[in-house]
Amino acid sequence: MITGHTRIYGIVADPIHHVKTPEEMNVHFAAMGHDGVLVPFHVRPPELAGFMDSLRGMQNFAGLIATVPHKTAMLAICDEVVGDAARIGAVNAVRRDPDGRLIGAMLDGRGFVSGLQAEGVSLTDMDACLLGAGGAGAAIAFALAEAGVARLTIVNRSIDKARDLARRVKDTYPATRVDAGLPDTPRRDLIVNATSLGLRADDALPLDDHAFRAGQIVAEAIMEPELTPLLALAYDRGARIHFGRPMLRHQIRLMAQHMGALPPSDESA
Template identity: 75%
Template sequence: MITGHTRLYCIIANPISHVKTPEEMNNLFASVGHDGVLVPFHVLPQNLSQFINMLRGLENLGGLIVTVPHKTDVLALCDDTVGDAAAIGAVNAIRRDPDGRLIGAMLDGKGFVSGLGVNGIDVAGMDVCLLGAGGAGAAIAFALAEAGVAHLTIVNRSQDKARDLAERVLAKYPSIRIAPGAPETARRDLIVNATSLGLRADDALPLSDLAFHRNQIVAEAIMEPEVTPLLAAARAAGARIHFGRPMLRQQIRLMARHMGVTSVPDA
């Protein structure tokens, strides 16, 4: 039941019809007894600045979730950021403080690592291959570094983009070995697909080196389909596979806490 006491939250995207977050977040609010509701808003890029500035005056707004294509552009519209958002160059959750200030965070990567953790996978000390250096890839790279991986190889079509990401992560986490390179699938403890390849049935695989084996983990950031062609190939070779859905579920918890919902336990 929505009343005058209900705390409001929103998610913005372009387009908006595909997003799964409202169902997940509203289920979470109900489960912890929080009087709040998350609603979707379809915001075009040319209207982003006007929309964000309007939110500063909404006294009953707790915050907003940001998804494609706004994660990069919204960074400059925040008053401050927490964690690695500034270094990553993107924001996907914003808290509205009582004074109207907007505080951004980037939780894609933390949600991914937390999703691994709840399934008993500790990445500390692992040799990891990360496929993709885009927005999701950058967030996951920083989160893997923060979690203590020993070695991180970034595989991307643009070597310059992979090198730039490696340099930014290394500047914040100088103790890890990180560089652009080739998958070298057989030697990895963990392979992560942070590209969009696998969303469509006719997509190519995100790597051609398919030397998967039973002593490694292959993980997806893609949620639908649940079993992507990459995961199917890895499972057929005996590797342990990790689906994309835990990333969303853990990220939802982190987003809610960032937006001030203290009744949600730590992820």
């Protein structure tokens, strides 16, 4: 039941049809007994700054989730960021404070790693390959290094962007060997797609080296479709696959906490 007391939350994306956050977060709100509702907003990049500015004066608006392609741009829009969002260079959760200030955080990486660990995957000493150096990719890169992968190779259309991300991760986690390079698919223990390739039916695969093998894990950050062409091909060739939705499920509580939907007594939970 939505009333005049209900707190409003949103998710902003372009396109918007694939997002799963509204159903996940609204179930979470109901389970918590929180009087809030999260709705989708389809906003194109040129209109993002104006849209966000309009939310500052909306007194019953509490927070926003940002996804493709807005995570990187959201960093500059926020008045303040917390955690490692500045190092990552992106924001995916925004809280609106009572004075209209927007406070950002980046939670994709923690959610992705928690999703793998919940399925019994130990990342310690893995040789990992990350496809994509955008907002989600950067968050996952930092989280993989924090989780203890031995080697991380970042593959991106812009090699300079991949090298910049590799440098930032290496500076923070010097024990991990981090480079920009090629997929070299057969040698990897873990391959992660953090690009948007796979959202649309006519998308190309996010890598050219398709030599997947048994014993490796191929994971997605994309949630819809659940079985992307990359995962389908990897599965057919014997690899273990990991869907994108666990990344969201394992950060829902973190998002709710950042946006102020959890009671103060639960903030450390």
